[in-house]
Amino acid sequence: MANVRTIDIRSDTVTQPTQEMREAMLSAEVGDDVYGEDPTVNRLQAIAAEMFGKEDALFVPTGTMGNLISILAHCQERGSEVLLGNHSHIYIYEQGGIAQLGGVVPRPLRNLPDGTFDLEELRYLYNPGTDPHRTKSAVVAIENTICGKVIPIEFMAQVKKVANELNIPVHLDGARMFNAVTALNIEPTELTKHVDSLNVCLSKGLCAPVGSIIAGKKDFITRAKRLRKVLGGGMRQSGVLASPGIIALTKMSKRLQHDHNKAKKFGKALLELRPDVFKLNLDEIQTNMVLFGVDPANFLKNTSNANAVKEFCARMKKPTSDCPVSVELLAYDERNARAVFHNDVSDEDFDLIIIKLHHVLKE
Template sequence: MIDFRSDTVTKPTEAMRKASYEAEVGDDVYGEDPTVNKLEDKAADTLGKEAALFVTSGTQGNQIAVLTHCQPGNEIILEENAHIFLYEGAAISAFAGVQPRTIAGEKGAMNPGDIKAAIRAEDVHFPETGLICLENTHNKAGGAVLSLEYMKEIYSIAQSSQVPVHLDGARLFNAAAASGVPVSEFAAYTDTVQICLSKGLGAPVGSIIAGSREFIEQARKWRKRLGGGLRQAGIVAAPGLVALEEMTERLVEDHEHAKLLAERLANIEGMTIENEVETNIVLVNIKGTNANVETFLDSMKSAGILAGSFGPYTIRFVTHYGVTKKDIETATEKIQKLVQS
């Protein structure tokens, strides 16, 4: 199978498997796992933050951030198609007791004026605005990059109202690879940031939350409350270190592959590319083929190609470490035949 469903399907590299096997371990709940400690220090330094916390997933990292920043009854501002809003099981409400204030964005970016207007005034009828959440790159917007200038503007608005900013940076290293801006510069315009060590970086499990030392100490307690306190976690943290040390620069290759994929799919009659391909996600509209998305996906699967449904006429393709240039050529040739059949 040529698997374009997501960059979450990447397999760990040989170096990651070796690192996991050889990892020095201890009880991380006691703060005694040297590999976890090394990973957290490396991540904090890379992101330009005082401290970092290893968590099991991006969703857990985002939820811990919301729980630590907010009080029950707060409201958080986020883009209407944000991952935290659409794909995390309403956890911000179920766990943190906060309500979302969604704002329609363009390519994943909320209008700064709309954000400013959405921050609540002091009034007994209103919830307090507890947090502004950004997502970079923006998944639902097709891997769109929020520019450094945009993030700086939003952070300035937030600071003027004393509202913290959390960045869902699950694919922040993709934003860095596409823009040439280090992740630390993006993170500078946030109070906290979450990054995934899996996805494009290829680690089998785990994410990082980074922020101030005081924030991370509070977040550590929330991680424990959510059942995220692990014991000899160095076995899963070691591949994360390899991800940060060896896998960030190669993301450019995924972006080149995505552009090639988009170019070849756009040349197939009835298919159009919906997004500007900036990183590793390609959104393809198949309405012109007169095919149903689910039926077309089944046909692709029978031909040895996996992708994901992203709307009534949209299929999402994601390039990653497990997809080669040859895979793209083979897959698009097969898709061409499916459309013509």
């Protein structure tokens, strides 16, 4: 079908680098970063360290590598463990890299519906390493945002307080930390002051094509730099990749409220149109993600597909002659679909998404 408008809202990882980023890549000054001689990478790292209130920062290829390096840099002794939420990205979606490649044991804490965990459980599961049968707790890892939800700053402060008492550092998987900073309307340092190290993705909602930043104390970054090299992440003229990262941090991090507003508006539209079909809690839309259930009994009519979520996503994706729009959503799990709003969804695109929704519900 000709002239189909495709709008991809499966994730904010699909964002395209902006024109300004592409131009910055073209003219980036570069050098050999393994020798520490790439001026653009050095500038990105200096900007990041200052922005997050940390002594030093390091540019790494991905968020997965950023988390892996950070946990390994904290877990220097064999037989170490990391205490972390059982819904966290490091625990579920990074192939157990910390165990697979680093010999670090993940010790999961039950994530509560708001993304926090019980601090008493943290104290209870902590292993000081005095019992020779047990692993030794070396770091606590938290995630903010987690599944699109913002962890309260007060919770982060409490985790830090407990970790200080236990004498272990706190790592933040802040892949979407700027979404939390935007939702809370605070400066980045108000959030990062509660952690010893952090990982922030420059891609995703911030639109850089590649890359993550990790930040922390000087000795942590020195260890991180060695780990990055052995993991195959020592890049050479990477200023070409760091230059859009500078725009991501200094400019794109300040526009995320537009995405949050669209997410809320989309959630409201679902509930206004068919509260019998769509199941979601508007209070849970805190950033750019909308997770919503699709009721099979009320949605699946005249179809052999037993899965309402898959059927809904398939119909939203399929352009028709009276609505030549393809909206790509993620079938998140058996019961829920996911929509994520980002820089490449314009106001016109948003209107088209709602028009498509009307068409699908009429079918």
